[in-house]
Amino acid sequence: MRTGYATDHRGLAWLHRSLAEEQAAHGLVFNPLRDAFQRDPERVYAELRHRSPVHRSRLLDCWVVTRYADIARVLREHTLFRSSPDTTTQDLVDPYVTLDPGRPSLFMLDPPDHTRLRGAVREAFAPEALRQLTPRLEDCVREVVTALGRPGDRVDLVAGFATVLPLRVLDLLTGLDLHTVPGVTGWVDRIVSGLEPIATVRTAEQALAAYRELGACLDERLAAPAREGTLHRSLTRDVEAGRLSDAEARQLLMFLVLAGTRTVSDFLAGAARELAALPPGAPQRRCVDSALVDDLIARTSPVQIVARTAAAATAVGGRNISAGDRLLLVLASANRDPDRTGRELAFGGGIHRCVGARLARLEGRAALSCLLATFPGMRPVEAVPARRCVTLRGWDRVIVHL
Ligand code: HEM
Numbered sequence: 499m500r501t502g503y504a505t506d507h508r509g510l511a512w513l514h515r516s517l518a519e520e521q522a523a524h525g526l527v528f529n530p531l532r533d534a535f536q537r538d539p540e541r542v543y544a545e546l547r548h549r550s551p552v553h554r555s556r557l558l559d560c561w562v563v564t565r566y567a568d569i570a571r572v573l574r575e576h577t578l579f580r581s582s583p584d585t586t587t588q589d590l591v592d593p594y595v596t597l598d599p600g601r602p603s604l605f606m607l608d609p610p611d612h613t614r615l616r617g618a619v620r621e622a623f624a625p626e627a628l629r630q631l632t633p634r635l636e637d638c639v640r641e642v643v644t645a646l647g648r649p650g651d652r653v654d655l656v657a658g659f660a661t662v663l664p665l666r667v668l669d670l671l672t673g674l675d676l677h678t679v680p681g682v683t684g685w686v687d688r689i690v691s692g693l694e695p696i697a698t699v700r701t702a703e704q705a706l707a708a709y710r711e712l713g714a715c716l717d718e719r720l721a722a723p724a725r726e727g728t729l730h731r732s733l734t735r736d737v738e739a740g741r742l743s744d745a746e747a748r749q750l751l752m753f754l755v756l757a758g759t760r761t762v763s764d765f766l767a768g769a770a771r772e773l774a775a776l777p778p779g780a781p782q783r784r785c786v787d788s789a790l791v792d793d794l795i796a797r798t799s800p801v802q803i804v805a806r807t808a809a810a811a812t813a814v815g816g817r818n819i820s821a822g823d824r825l826l827l828v829l830a831s832a833n834r835d836p837d838r839t840g841r842e843l844a845f846g847g848g849i850h851r852c853v854g855a856r857l858a859r860l861e862g863r864a865a866l867s868c869l870l871a872t873f874p875g876m877r878p879v880e881a882v883p884a885r886r887c888v889t890l891r892g893w894d895r896v897i898v899h900l
Pocket residue numbers: 604605606616668753754757758759761762765795799800801804805829843844845846847849850851852853854855857858
């Protein structure tokens with residue numbers, strides 16, 4: 499089991515050497531620390547797809563896979579490409595693993611544990627459960643959108659809309675009322691920063707501190723009686739029936755908070771920015787339908803990358819992969835691959851495909867429709883992308899005139 503984030507032996511000289519070696523070996527480097535990458539990752543991924551689609555990154559100590567066909571295959575073959583990072587030979591393991599080594603979250607587990615734990619939350623995201631949730635979700639959306647201001651006001655859609663709504667919607671589902679705790683969004687932000695492959699030891703330490711604070715807050719909420727019709731209640735029943743341990747139920751809820759808030763915030767911010775930039779009469783501004791939401795999710799790809807570890811020696815895209823090698827699958831690149839042959843991969847694929855995909859789509863459609871119906875003249879002012887993001891791609895600010 500990995501317990502640390504091994505960067506001690508690294509430094510500037512090592513960084514330059516790694517990049518030079520990578521350049522010499524492949525004729526190009528994947529350097530997510532460069533400003534050019536941060537400004538325009540799509541251009542970098544297009545070049546990788548074309549020139550080095552299964553690319554050995556010395557810097558990140560893993561393979562960067564960018565073509566749709568290779569990524570779809572790796573996601574499908576879950577017995578060969580495992581989620582658990584414990585067996586990887588990679589030096590820089592996602593620091594997320596170190597947050598709670600004894601209790602990995604759903605997407606870092608393999609069957610049979612993965613199957614059992616996923617089964618415990620599946621019902622809450624099924625079509626019937628979401629149908630019942632919809633009226634309350636729409637009320638919640640209306641409240642948040644009308645609180646933004648009046649037509650013509652200058653507002654930041656990240657602070658007032660995109661980061662507010664997902665936690666409130668998640669609360670409807672879980673019954674935890676975390677949106678009333680001021681620190682939660684900041685804790686989630688710090689924890690997910692630790693997910694970045696370019697996270698530093700300091701980022702990882704901050705992630706750990708935030709993880710503990712969020713955990714303490716969650717424990718307080720879990721100690722209160724669970725309301726009927728919530729995920730808190732159904733997981734409590736599973737624990738009483740011996741289907742789950744207390745720790746597993748807690749970890750599932752913790753992970754839903756982490757997986758179901760920043761992702762949706764990033765999506766709402768990116769999608770609102772794109773829609774605000776369209777001319778006022780554009781048909782997409784008048785009707786945000788499911789197809790448009792799917793298209794916006796694929797284009798913005800809020801989760802840009804997922805990771806897997808090869809359980810045995812194999813080949814991907816003609817490159818030899820050793821057992822224990824870590825692969826970063828760039829979903830954002832797969833979604834823009836001109837040779838894409840199947841459905842978009844913004845929600846991943848295979849057994850780990852996002853459990854909250856239906857909820858995210860429903861929420862996205864309700865939120866963006868309400869925003870544009872309430873403020874049909876919305877105009878963009880300024881959008882500032884979040885810096886140092888490789889895994890999750892979001893926005894610091896999306897300023898508009900309503
Ligand atoms: C636009 C918003 C979202 C995007 C782009 C997104 C994307 C993803 C991706 C790519 C994965 C696969 C991870 C992997 O293969 O390693 C995933 C897994 C997951 N997502 Fe989402 N997600 C979103 C919203 C949500 C929401 C709203 C929830 C719940 C409230 C959620 C809960 C989960 C869970 C529990 C998993 C793990 C599934 C498993 O391992 O079986 N996600 N998501």
